[in-house]
Each structure stands twice: as C-alpha cells, then as structure tokens.
Amino acid sequence: xxxxxxxxxxxxxxxxxxxxxxxxxxxxxxxxxxxxxxxxxxxxxxxxxxxxxxxxxxxxxxxxxxxxxxxxxxxxxxxxxxxxxxxxxxxxxxxxxxxxxxxxxxxxxxxxxxxxxxxxxxxxxxxxxxxxxxxxxxxxxxxxxxxxxxxxxxxxxxxxxxxxxxxxxxxxxxxxxxxxxxxxxxxxxxxxxxxxxxxxxxxxxxxxxxxxxxxxxxxxxxxxxxxxxxxxxxxxxxxxxxxxxxxxxxxxxxxxxxxxxxxxxxxxxxxxxxxxxxxxxxxxxxxxxxxxxxxxxxxx
Numbered sequence: 001x002x003x004x005x006x007x008x009x010x011x012x013x014x015x016x017x018x019x020x021x022x023x024x025x026x027x028x029x030x031x032x033x034x035x036x037x038x039x040x041x042x043x044x045x046x047x048x049x050x051x052x053x054x055x056x057x058x059x060x061x062x063x064x065x066x067x068x069x070x071x072x073x074x075x076x077x078x079x080x081x082x083x084x085x086x087x088x089x090x091x092x093x094x095x096x097x098x099x100x101x102x103x104x105x106x107x108x109x110x111x112x113x114x115x116x117x118x119x120x121x122x123x124x125x126x127x128x129x130x131x132x133x134x135x136x137x138x139x140x141x142x143x144x145x146x147x148x149x150x151x152x153x154x155x156x157x158x159x160x161x162x163x164x165x166x167x168x169x170x171x172x173x174x175x176x177x178x179x180x181x182x183x184x185x186x187x188x189x190x191x192x193x194x195x196x197x198x199x200x201x202x203x204x205x206x207x208x209x210x211x212x213x214x215x216x217x218x219x220x221x222x223x224x225x226x227x228x229x230x231x232x233x234x235x236x237x238x239x240x241x242x243x244x245x246x247x248x249x250x251x252x253x254x255x256x257x258x259x260x261x262x263x264x265x266x267x268x269x270x271x272x273x274x275x276x277x278x279x280x281x282x283x284x285x286x287x288x289x290x291x292x293x294x295x296x297x298x299x300x
Contacts, residue, residue, distance in 0.1 A: 003227075003260040006149055012272035015148065015298065016061055019279045022295040023062040026286065034286035035064035036094040036120065036279070037086045041079065041105065042072035047098045054096070054275055061279055066092060072102050079105060080113050087115040093289055094120035094282035117289060120281040122174065131177050138281055139300045143175040145273025146207060146228045147182070147300060153226060153262055158183040163200050165189050165216065165250070166209035171230055175207050178300055196220075208250035218255030227256050227263040230270050 026032045036058050040051045051067065058065040068082060079097075086092050095118045101107050111119070116126040122140035130137035150157055162184040166172040176186045189199050191210070197220040200206055208216050209230035221227060231250030240246065249266030257263050264270055280298035287294050 003257040004153075004262040005257070006153060006228075006262055006264045006269060008145075008149065008264055008269040009272045011149060011152065012145075012276035015273070015276040015280055016057065018295065018298055019063075019276070019283050020061040022283050022298070026283075026292070027062065030290065030292065032286065032290060033062070033064050033091075034093050034283050035066060035091045036096065036282045037066040037068065037089075037092045039068045039070065039079070039082065039086075039095070039097045041070045041074050041098070042102050044098075044100065047100075051098055054278065057275055057279060058282075063279070063282060064091060074102075074105075076105055076109070079110060083110065083113045087113075087118065092118065093286035094118055094278075096121050096278065118285055120278055120285055122281070123169070128169070128174070131174055134181060138285065139178065139277075140170060140174045141274045141277040141281060142171050142230060142270060143178050144277040144281070144300055145270055146175060146230065147178045148277070148297075149228065149264065149270075149273065150205060150226065151182070156182075157205070159185070160204040161185045161187075161202055162205040162207065163187045163189055163203035164207045164209065165196070165200065166207075166211075166230070168209065171207075171209040175209065179205070179207075181300065206251075210250050212250055213248045214250070214252040216251040216256060218252065218257075218259045221256050221259040223259050224261040225259075227251055227260045228270065229253075229264050229266050232266060232271060 038051050055065045055067055086095050095114050111123045112125055116124045119138050122138040127137040162179045164172050164176050167188050167190045176188050179186045200220040201222050205226050207228045213233035213235050229249035229251045233248050234245045237244045237246040247267045284294050284299050
C-alpha cells in the first residue's frame, strides 16, 4: 500500500480544539456562549446515536446544547412552531433538524422554515443560493469537512482537476461549488455518466459520494490522486460472526490505496469531520450574529 491514509479522526480533534478555544474566547471577552439546538422527531435508532454524539461534543467544546425530542406523530404545525421559537431565541445560534423526518412531514418545508443565519446544516434554499453564487453562507458540514482535509493535505487546490461522483444536494453539489471556489476544474459525475471510470481517471482529486459499497476500484484512480471517500455503507460481515456487519466506503480501499497518493478510510475518515464542522458552523453563526470576526480555519 502506497497511499498516505488521511486520519479524519485526528483532524476532527484539531477542529474541535480550535472550536473550544474560540468558544472560550467568546465567553471570556464578550460573555457570549454559542448555542446549538438539535431537533429529533421519532425513534430512528441511527438518528438517536447521532443526536447523542452531537450533544456530547457540543458540551465538550463549551457550547450550550439544546435537545428537543419529539414523538414520531408530531404534527407539522407543532414542529414549525418549535422552529419558530428557536429562530427567535437569542441563546440559540445554530438549529439542526435531524433527517430523515417521519413520512408525514415535508422535509423541504421544515428546513426552509429555519432562519438561514442559524441553518448550521447549510440546507436552506438561501444558503444553497449564496454558496452557488460565491457569497458568504452556511456551508453543509460534510463537504466543508472534505474541503478542510483537502486544503490541509494539498495547501492550494488551484488548478487541480476534481471529479465528484454523486450529485446529491447534501454532498455532491455543494462539494462541487466549494472546489470551484478554490479554483479547481470540477466535473460532477453520476450513475448515468458515460465511461465513468475514464472520467474519474483524469482526476487529481476524487470525491466519492454515491452510497454504493466498493464501487470505485483502484483501476479508476490516477496514480498519486487524492481520494476522499464520503460513502458510509453497512455490509454483511460473516467473518465477524452470524448477522454481523461492517462499515465500508464507496471506494474499494485496498485497491485504491495501492494507486492513490492519499486516501480517507471508512470508518475514521470523513465521518468524524461532519460533527466537527457542525460545531465549527455553530461558532461561525454565533460570531456573525454578534458582528464579531469569524474564527480562522473553521470556514470555507
């Protein structure tokens, strides 16, 4: 194996450290405590784990954590009423509604009810438009984490050829916008792309975000390219025992690592960065709300 493995866990710890330092400064110099409100509707087990982890890390960095757990049958009006209260609550600087929502709730309607300045997920239509036009916005956490890792590894990304595999609103599209902002030449590829391996093979930077285990193999990768694997797929792992599973990415790690210059593992790559960037976004939102300088190294 020749590729350098990019340790997302260690990098996320440095981001959380920067966040905690900045939070300490806001408290000490201005008497302000950044606050993150997380809203969970229903009993989705994966969502519960995420929300617990977000709450714990929020408190560890010195921020205020507000958790709102609502029953699965909560009405749209009730949920929108809660968001309305959080929008006007000066102690809350970031609002996150945990997805997926139960089927009877309209996710787009709910997300667009959040004050764009408090939309730390970066999903509000206003933030999408601001990012797309190169203006100051809240940036989705996963692409922001990928960008931070790429900048840390490469320094400047200017002039590099990047291929983003996947066109989701959560990762693919915002990732492409961020790479354009750093002067990359960007291709968004997807399941309908003709000669997908050939397109990927041109790239100095490959971002895989399709949700298909092991889809990208080593023969798709240009020698020395940087591979950022956003996929988190749970597959059967009979070797670990009956009914056991393991997490794998969208890239076949071993074959890609033989060719790539650097690669993120799954787990332990992009995943830890997502929550770290959520905390970073909350601090950024708090600074903007109070007309204070934004923290360095925590924004796009």
